[in-house]
Amino acid sequence: MDLERDIFKTGSAQAIAESLKRSSTHSKRRKGTPFQSAMSMLNFYINRAGRNLPKARRATLQQAKRKLREAFGREP
Template structure:
């Protein structure tokens, strides 16, 4: 009488490969599909997805003046954010919450790429924004 021994279901799949081999196989498949789509690895410029840009364009974010974060003083940025948040019908929270959220979103997405001078301007804009909405601590 022969006894056939089957592998435990959690260790093998229909392909009969153990988990580590399946993982390596998945990585290879991912690399092939990225190459076929014209996307390079991390940090590549060709075919990269800009989800943060899509958030700014399509979400319930504020309709901001173009280039306001790059070309303005702290006071101009705060006043522009206030105007945009009061005028917007797409926001979900209060005007102050929406304006501060967009400012923080921009700072966080820029990360280490944000020059120190611009970062200090944007941090001052936060203070000005609090003052503009009467929320000084």
């Protein structure tokens, strides 16, 4: 799946969720559903950063997960 450059470094959880949704629905290079691909990329980034991720940034990314679920009409 192709992502926007430096999308996880933006400040807004809403912007991250919208970008992931847009990328996953338009990409032809993904496995699974668009929701699975978008959530997988977000989880991968969070897990890869590990303990080096500041608490404020982790909170923003966790909020982006909730926004992503809402964007795809999933249970919040």
